[in-house]
Amino acid sequence: MGSSNAEAMAIDTDTNKRAHTDGVVKKRKPLRPSTSRADIYVTRDHRKFNSYMRRARKLLVERNYPSVTIHGLGAAIQTAIKLAAAVKASLGDQVIMDTNTHTVTLYDDVVPQDESADITTQTRQNSAIQIKMSLPSAVRSQIFAKTPR
Numbered sequence: 001m002g003s004s005n006a007e008a009m010a011i012d013t014d015t016n017k018r019a020h021t022d023g024v025v026k027k028r029k030p031l032r033p034s035t036s037r038a039d040i041y042v043t044r045d046h047r048k049f050n051s052y053m054r055r056a057r058k059l060l061v062e063r064n065y066p067s068v069t070i071h072g073l074g075a076a077i078q079t080a081i082k083l084a085a086a087v088k089a090s091l092g093d094q095v096i097m098d099t100n101t102h103t104v105t106l107y108d109d110v111v112p113q114d115e116s117a118d119i120t121t122q123t124r125q126n127s128a129i130q131i132k133m134s135l136p137s138a139v140r141s142q143i144f145a146k147t148p149r
Helices: 047-060 074-091 137-146
Strands: 007-012 017-023 024-027 040-043 067-073 095-113 120-134
Touching: 040 047, 047 067, 047 074, 047 095, 047 120, 067 074, 074 120
Parallel strands: 040 067
Antiparallel strands: 007 017, 024 095, 067 120, 095 120
């Protein structure tokens, strides 16, 4: 399979198979809805895992956020699930988790090798997960009764 970067793959909508096109596929960043400080978007980079963990715990415990939402897309779904499980374990399994999976439409630009041709756009589907984590009110009141202000 000696395909080069110049060979791009496009989706044939009639058969849901990828067809060869002449050009280079440039993947766009996924569109994100408006976010809050309580949203954590994870990547598959495992070196950032401890940072994600500290941030989630800090928001729930120290900053008194009612909930934190962990978002994972594609290959980062596994990291999002591991993070949610680690946060839950670190807080004594007292975290309430609400999980939602869905499919996200992603857009790619296909830049043709022929410079006189127009750039085209193709779409593809990718799995995503949202894990909303919150502490029960009884646990929150215990934590903040102990925390000196």
